[in-house]
Amino acid sequence: LSKINNGVMTVTGLYALVGIGMEPRCRCIKTESRRIGSYIQKVELFPPSPQCEDTEIIATMKRSGREICLEPTAPWVKKVIEKILAK
């Protein structure tokens, strides 16, 4: 687990792209199922792009700074985002 590394993210559940000469693809392989809403410091939304056809959501945790992939279709994830927007 480490933070953003010159533009290429290396995090739990993300695919390490640098140094193995692979074509850049999606950032997330697996997503967090536990409801971690209250521990979120920031949420990043990545719309589909030429590199990755999926919407990806990556939360950064408050204390640890860990970056965790969230499931875009999960109702609790949508609620977390709605709650942030409603504040």
Next chain:
Amino acid sequence: LSKINNGVMTVTGLYALVGIGMEPRCRCIKTESRRIGSYIQKVELFPPSPQCEDTEIIATMKRSGREICLEPTAPWVKKVIEKILAK
């Protein structure tokens, strides 16, 4: 206008925090009123925190990589986020 600078963002409309010894505060001073939804590469949502009591939304633009503050209460901003989540 520049990109993320060792964790402290320096962008149009954002307050340069590093090097002037100021207490970290909100990232956004003003927000973009033009509807830039289709040019967005990424959206960052920052819930209120001890440093900033406002929700802040920062979009990164596709081509330029510019970071632009969006108004969290603007209906078009909420639509952009809903659209990303719906994809």
